[in-house]
Amino acid sequence: MLREQGCDAFGCDAFGHMTTQPRDYLLQPQWFGTVIRDMPGGKIPFPDGHFDMVVNNQVMEHVENLELTLTEICRVLRPGGILFSLFPDKSVWREGHCGIAFLHWFPKGSRTRYYYALLCRALGLGYHKRKLGTIRAWAENRCRYLDEQTFYRSLEEIYRLYGSHFVNLRHCEASFLKARLGGRLRALQALPDPVLARIVRIAAGCVFACEKPRSM
Numbered sequence: 001m002l003r004e005q006g007c008d009a010f011g012c013d014a015f016g017h018m019t020t021q022p023r024d025y026l027l028q029p030q031w032f033g034t035v036i037r038d039m040p041g042g043k044i045p046f047p048d049g050h051f052d053m054v055v056n057n058q059v060m061e062h063v064e065n066l067e068l069t070l071t072e073i074c075r076v077l078r079p080g081g082i083l084f085s086l087f088p089d090k091s092v093w094r095e096g097h098c099g100i101a102f103l104h105w106f107p108k109g110s111r112t113r114y115y116y117a118l119l120c121r122a123l124g125l126g127y128h129k130r131k132l133g134t135i136r137a138w139a140e141n142r143c144r145y146l147d148e149q150t151f152y153r154s155l156e157e158i159y160r161l162y163g164s165h166f167v168n169l170r171h172c173e174a175s176f177l178k179a180r181l182g183g184r185l186r187a188l189q190a191l192p193d194p195v196l197a198r199i200v201r202i203a204a205g206c207v208f209a210c211e212k213p214r215s216m
Contacts, residue, residue, distance in 0.1 A: 088205030
């Protein structure tokens with residue numbers, strides 16, 4: 001969509017774990033390796049200061065080594081370039097990958113988390129229920145997914161890691177929600193910005209922008 005608007009846009013992701021060529025419904029094959037790039041070893045395959053802006057949407061909660069990722073993003077941004085991030089922090093109530101509230105609050109490998117997931121699934125809650133089979137299989141799969149594929153962090157840790165590379169961090173959850181709603185749900189649009197921001201933070205996580213310092 002950005003390229004159709006005339007932007008020189010590219011995508012990057014870690015495809016090293018895939019055993020086969022990405023499927024057509026994930027990526028247009030003619031774009032893979034050119035417009036959409038792999039990130040071997042977590043390195044972004046572009047030179048220093050290449051981009052005016054970097055956007056990541058629902059990514060950082062899957063990144064184990066956030067320090068490396070932020071270092072790479074900072075490297076490929078020009079001085080004064082913008083990083084725009086949308087992702088859930090640990091305080092969000094809804095676990096968006098499983099559809100179970102607070103499931104990500106349990107420690108990794110927690111047996112209590114498994115029993116909680118089992119109970120919630122037995123009550124009919126959760127996503128991908130038909131795809132993952134029995135109640136027990138679903139609970140095991142979702143808990144394993146959270147253990148292996150997610151790394152939820154507190155806001156304090158997020159601020160510390162981002163703050164070591166970027167400046168002028170500013171939250172924009174309220175304006176993000178208004179843009180997403182458009183003209184719908186006018187009653188919600190009438191709420192003050194702090195309330196809208198709280199709704200986003202509870203339901204989805206944090207939305208913020210920051211800048212690469214102009215001199216480092």
